[in-house]
Amino acid sequence: MTTSAADRRMIKLAMSAPYLERDEEQALAQAWKQHSDQEARNRIAMAHMRLVVSMATKFRNFGLPMSDLVQEGYIGLLEAAARFDPAREVRFSTYATWWIRASIQDYVLRNWSIVRGGTSSAQKALFFNLRRLRARLARGDRYLTSEAVHQEIAAALKVSPADVRTMDARLSSSDISLQAPLSGDGEESANRLDFLASDAPLPDEQVSEMIDGERRRKWLGMAMARLNEREMTIIKARRLADSSSTLEELGDVLGISKERVRQIENRALEKLRSALVSETPGFSTA
Known part of the structure; x- marks a missing residue:
């Protein structure tokens, strides 16, 4: 992927930000933590923009x-600055790395494909490490079939081989719009959506079923009035x-035997x- 002029200017600006000495970093962190000094937080963040750029370049592929x-990495950097505790005596860059990476990874997972992938830690590890592990296995001296590669990656990442196969297929293909024309001859060209079969009834069948359903409900209500x-x-x-x-349940409710319930039910069905036969011409009970 090529880098635009705007991106190059942004990267140059980030790389030119001055470093912070450990004591200065601690003082700024204390000012933010104890006095909510926004300027102190921003200075810490700007001083570590080169860390954001460095992390972002790892995901440009x-x-x-x-x-x-x-x-997105800068959002993670600000989150790290807001949460950083100088009392732990850890350099801010060490603490911020996790937040920057997590923020960029979430962005990639949300936007890499229109098909949402898994969001569990195992699925994230599989998404971001599958290509690297596959390339490493390909550089080895052994010849491995695709299934053997999937088995080894599954073992390394502690996921199932089926998950590896599914993710490999996703990473090896690109999204295709169902509305994209098949022939490229313009708007009149058929698209993939035109060839997808549907199990749903046709519109005229749906209308017919609705009308018939209303008619049957009307007939049933009329017949029930005879009971x-x-x-x-x-x-x-x-x-x-x-x-x-x-x-038996109805017999207990009505205070009669279950045989009497059966007799009443049969008589009601006959009614x-x-x-229905007498009031609805053409109606058949067959």
Whole structure:
């Protein structure tokens, strides 16, 4: 990936920032920690911009703009400056490295592909180390099949070989828009989306099903009006509920035997059939 003139100016400015001596760094950190001195925090951050640039260059092979990588790294740098505790007597650069790398890695994972990858620590390690480990194995004296390479990488990163195969396939291909024309002949050209089959009903089938459903609900409501209260209770519990009740359960509720519940249910079903046949021309119970 080429570096633009703006990126080169930004890198030059970052590399020209003065270093901080250990005592000066500690004094600025104390001023920020104890007095919330924003100027002190900014001086610490600017003095370590070269660390951000150095870290960002390690991720430029992912095809993302260098300026964006540096900006994300700077966010991590500011986070490190806000959290830095001078009482630990650790150099700020050592502490900030983790935050800068984490911020850039999160940006790469969010923007490298329109397909979101795994965000677990194991998946991140696989994403950022697979190419390096594969190249190292390729430089060895042994001849390894693709499966053997995946096995060794899986063992090194403590993930499954299936995860390695999936990630390898992702890194070896690029995103393709489903709306991109296949022939390049302009807007009238067919795209990949046109060839994706759908299991959903066609629009006219959906409308027909909706109309038929409304008609059936109307017929059922009319037929149910022919039932008495006990018959309607049994039909709703046995035939219309998501989880139907047993004959014995309904018998306990209604205070009758389960055989009597069966008789009432059969009589109610016959009433419904008769009502549907007599009131809806062309209706068939077959």
